[in-house]
Amino acid sequence: MISEEIFRAYDIRGVYGRDLTEKVAERIGKALASYVDEEGGTMLVGKDVRHSSKPLASALVEGMLSGGLNVEDIGTVTTPLLNFTSVHYGKTGGVMVTASHNPPEWNGFKIWLKTGFISMGSGMEDLRDLVIRGRFKEAPRGELRKNRDVILDYERYVAEHICMERNLRIVVDPGNGSCSVLTPGIFEKVGVDVIAINAEPDGSFPAHPPEPSEETLADVKQLILEKKADFGVGFDGDGDRAVFVDDKGRIISGTSIFTLLAEEYLKKNRGAPVVYEVSCSMMIEEIIRAYGGKPVLSRVGHTFITEKMLEENAVFGGETSGHFYFKEIYGFDDAIYACLKVAEILSKRKEKISEIIDSQRMYPRIPGEKYPCPEEIKFQVVEELSREFREMGYKILTIDGVKVIEDNGWFLIRASNTQPLIRLTVEAKDEESLNSLKVFAEKKILEKIEELGKKRELSYGKSQ
Numbered sequence: 001m002i003s004e005e006i007f008r009a010y011d012i013r014g015v016y017g018r019d020l021t022e023k024v025a026e027r028i029g030k031a032l033a034s035y036v037d038e039e040g041g042t043m044l045v046g047k048d049v050r051h052s053s054k055p056l057a058s059a060l061v062e063g064m065l066s067g068g069l070n071v072e073d074i075g076t077v078t079t080p081l082l083n084f085t086s087v088h089y090g091k092t093g094g095v096m097v098t099a100s101h102n103p104p105e106w107n108g109f110k111i112w113l114k115t116g117f118i119s120m121g122s123g124m125e126d127l128r129d130l131v132i133r134g135r136f137k138e139a140p141r142g143e144l145r146k147n148r149d150v151i152l153d154y155e156r157y158v159a160e161h162i163c164m165e166r167n168l169r170i171v172v173d174p175g176n177g178s179c180s181v182l183t184p185g186i187f188e189k190v191g192v193d194v195i196a197i198n199a200e201p202d203g204s205f206p207a208h209p210p211e212p213s214e215e216t217l218a219d220v221k222q223l224i225l226e227k228k229a230d231f232g233v234g235f236d237g238d239g240d241r242a243v244f245v246d247d248k249g250r251i252i253s254g255t256s257i258f259t260l261l262a263e264e265y266l267k268k269n270r271g272a273p274v275v276y277e278v279s280c281s282m283m284i285e286e287i288i289r290a291y292g293g294k295p296v297l298s299r300v301g302h303t304f305i306t307e308k309m310l311e312e313n314a315v316f317g318g319e320t321s322g323h324f325y326f327k328e329i330y331g332f333d334d335a336i337y338a339c340l341k342v343a344e345i346l347s348k349r350k351e352k353i354s355e356i357i358d359s360q361r362m363y364p365r366i367p368g369e370k371y372p373c374p375e376e377i378k379f380q381v382v383e384e385l386s387r388e389f390r391e392m393g394y395k396i397l398t399i400d401g402v403k404v405i406e407d408n409g410w411f412l413i414r415a416s417n418t419q420p421l422i423r424l425t426v427e428a429k430d431e432e433s434l435n436s437l438k439v440f441a442e443k444k445i446l447e448k449i450e451e452l453g454k455k456r457e458l459s460y461g462k463s464q
Contacts, residue, residue: 009417013108016052022059029063031130041092068139078239080334101211171232210237242335266291275317299400
């Protein structure tokens with residue numbers, strides 16, 4: 001029995017040996033071959049460092065081959081490298097075997113096609129139905145080849161797009177994840193003095209969980225101060241998210257890095273579009289406009305932002321969570337490339353990164369309050385609150401959850417795509433407005449969860 005729960009908003013993900021087995025992986029491969037149905041097409045397959053990635057990748061490849069797809073196995077890589085390579089080589093698409101920042105026992109598949117990422121609303125439902133029904137097309141067996149040159153090709157391409165004007169010292173922590181296969185090599189190629197820790201690929205993630213955070217970056221902070229480094233960075237398990245630390249050992253917000261990069265790109269591309277998502281700071285839109293750019297609003301998530309990047313021919317895009325997207329690498333997010341771009345910018349300036357960050361204007365912000373909410377009603381909570389705010393006369397955006405906008409600030413209420421939670425983000429021009437918005441939004445969320453929860457209990461009781 002295959003659980004439908006492994007088919008998520010942006011990828012396929014579950015616990016290895018329980019939700020995700022080799023048999024399930026092979027079936028997904030066969031379903032993907034039926035879904036793609038491109039004669040003569042070739043799909044790339046890459047994997048992260050997890051111990052389960054090798055057997056799952058092998059089973060997936062077998063399913064794809066038996067379904068008639070040609071497959072190019074590119075080995076252990078980062079998700080950005082797989083996405084980049086699939087477009088750079090003109091392939092049909094690619095599948096990355098990874099569970100990103102999830103714990104070691106998890107795994108999954110991120111799927112990119114020339115038409116875009118497979119996600120809910122963009123093919124995931126069709127792929128899920130094919131997997132569950134098990135009705136696959138008959139086709140001559142596909143061909144398999146291995147390509148281990150992709151890392152060198154990627155490093156060469158990246159090196160051509162990074163121009164360092166002075167030497168910098170950077171502390172890098174790939175956390176034993178996929179970025180370990182590129183560290184320290186790619187940094188040395190572009191002329192960066194790199195201090196790399198936890199840079200041996202190890203799917204058990206012995207140093208710390210594969211998600212950069214205040215806690216997991218403690219060693220990076222210490223080394224920056226000891227070695228007088230210019231900045232540091234931690235990468236997540238599959239290399240699409242970066243969290244930066246300044247020369248004083250302080251975590252830098254995603255908003256500050258977004259601003260630094262957006263300014264640089266718009267200086268060279270005045271009037272160009274820049275993509276940002278609904279939870280981004282008001283400062284982001286202000287900066288884009290100040291530098292003559294075109295702000296393009298998107299839903300949260302790589303699926304939607306990459307789509308907007310390509311649709312708008314945007315030069316840059318970002319999320320507050322630490323995902324940064326670049327036109328020159330085909331609109332994809334890439335943590336290592338973002339790190340090198342920040343290094344390039346600093347090499348051209350006299351200020352330290354801490355001085356640049358401290359000079360930026362920041363609005364007071366509550367980045368992500370969480371409220372437990374039953375899975376069955378979480379989207380209904382947001383839907384009903386959207387209607388009520390509209391009826392109350394508030395200015396709202398419903399591109400992703402509901403965002404209520406006032407003169408002094410805003411709040412965003414979203415249902416988590418992966419957990420039984422409602423998330424609240426609040427930003428305002430002053431602390432008083434921030435607290436007022438938070439109290440109002442929190443009250444509405446809790447009241448609605450309670451109201452719908454009671455209705456569900458009553459309905460369930462009557463049905464018994």
